[in-house]
Amino acid sequence: MTAIVEVKDLRKTYAGGFEALKGVSVTIQAGEILALLGPNGAGKTTLISTLCGITQPSSGSAIVGGHDIQNDFREARRLIGLVPQEVALEPFEKVINTVRFSRGLFGKPRNDALIERILRQLTLWDKRDAQIKELSGGMKRRVLIAKALCHEPRVLFLDEPTAGVDVELRRDMWQIVEELRQDGVTIILTTHYIEEAEAIADRVAVINGGKILLVEEKAALMKQLGRKVLRIDLTTAVQAVPEALAVYDLELSADGTSLTYTYDTRAERTGITRLLQDLAGAGLSLRDIQTKESSLEEIFVDLVKEGAA
Numbered sequence: 001m002t003a004i005v006e007v008k009d010l011r012k013t014y015a016g017g018f019e020a021l022k023g024v025s026v027t028i029q030a031g032e033i034l035a036l037l038g039p040n041g042a043g044k045t046t047l048i049s050t051l052c053g054i055t056q057p058s059s060g061s062a063i064v065g066g067h068d069i070q071n072d073f074r075e076a077r078r079l080i081g082l083v084p085q086e087v088a089l090e091p092f093e094k095v096i097n098t099v100r101f102s103r104g105l106f107g108k109p110r111n112d113a114l115i116e117r118i119l120r121q122l123t124l125w126d127k128r129d130a131q132i133k134e135l136s137g138g139m140k141r142r143v144l145i146a147k148a149l150c151h152e153p154r155v156l157f158l159d160e161p162t163a164g165v166d167v168e169l170r171r172d173m174w175q176i177v178e179e180l181r182q183d184g185v186t187i188i189l190t191t192h193y194i195e196e197a198e199a200i201a202d203r204v205a206v207i208n209g210g211k212i213l214l215v216e217e218k219a220a221l222m223k224q225l226g227r228k229v230l231r232i233d234l235t236t237a238v239q240a241v242p243e244a245l246a247v248y249d250l251e252l253s254a255d256g257t258s259l260t261y262t263y264d265t266r267a268e269r270t271g272i273t274r275l276l277q278d279l280a281g282a283g284l285s286l287r288d289i290q291t292k293e294s295s296l297e298e299i300f301v302d303l304v305k306e307g308a309a
């Protein structure tokens with residue numbers, strides 16, 4: 001595998017003094033789809049904007065396709081396509097001209113065959129002569145993608161590609177992303193939606209408070225997200241977890257009145273039925289039981305706590 005984006009200790013402090021990126025380091029491999037997952041204000045857009053040269057970093061470095069984003073800005077930028085979060089298009093311009101013009105901005109020669117291919121791929125070909133203002137919101141988003149692709153970038157950044165779009169368009173977007181990957185484009189997308197990361201990413205980076213908290217293969221992260229916790233309150237406090245229950249890896253509360261069992265909701269067997277039988281077998285009587293899903297938010301909280309420790 002070859003690294004196509006290498007970010008090292010990137011920091012960004014905005015003019016008002018707010019530090020939006022606090023030393024971000026991440027390496028992105030050519031051809032992969034990386035989802036940047038994080039809550040509002042995590043720093044996702046700041047990171048993307050910095051890599052695309054829209055925002056200047058305060059310190060640190062980033063290299064795209066071998067080119068430093070600051071010292072070698074033009075070369076780095078030529079390799080990058082950006083689909084921004086907000087739709088900013090000229091309302092009276094025709095679809096095809098909007099896309100052609102974008103290619104021209106990168107100093108690339110006119111290539112109508114390529115533009116046709118992109119517009120067809122994004123099911124915009126029939127709308128090529130329509131004015132932007134005549135398009136639906138979903139079509140405008142497709143035009144943004146077409147614009148980002150028309151100079152043949154090797155790395156495509158998509159900032160919240162499916163925020164506020166309907167389920168059907170979301171699935172279309174996922175399909176488009178997959179096709180682009182098959183064409184060899186490296187894709188970095190930001191999202192709030194765990195199911196989006198699950199559907200299309202190879203790896204997931206969790207970002208919060210301007211820091212990357214983890215970068216993990218999707219499968220490993222999803223396993224963590226599928227965790228659920230069963231809390232068992234006992235009628236009588238115990239000193240220790242009975243030996244017979246050792247296999248369950250239970251956690252005993254400090255006051256000895258409750259046990260916590262963590263299990264994977266996606267596993268074929270959660271072990272709950274057997275655990276409840278074995279609790280009775282060990283002579284423990286239960287006052288109450290409750291289950292709790294480990295949500296993304298909780299995982300963030302855990303990660304932040306670990307990060308601060």
Ligand SMILES: Nc1ncnc2c1ncn2[C@@H]1O[C@H](COP(=O)(O)OP(=O)(O)OP(=O)(O)O)[C@@H](O)[C@H]1O
Nearest residue numbers: 014016018020038039040041042043044045046047
């Ligand atoms: N130009 C700016 N000046 C000052 N602060 C800014 C500026 N742009 C962003 N911020 C702040 O930096 C932090 C990170 O913002 P950013 O837009 O990168 O987050 P995000 O993860 O993309 O969030 P969202 O999911 O809401 O888009 C926020 O607290 C935001 O208020």
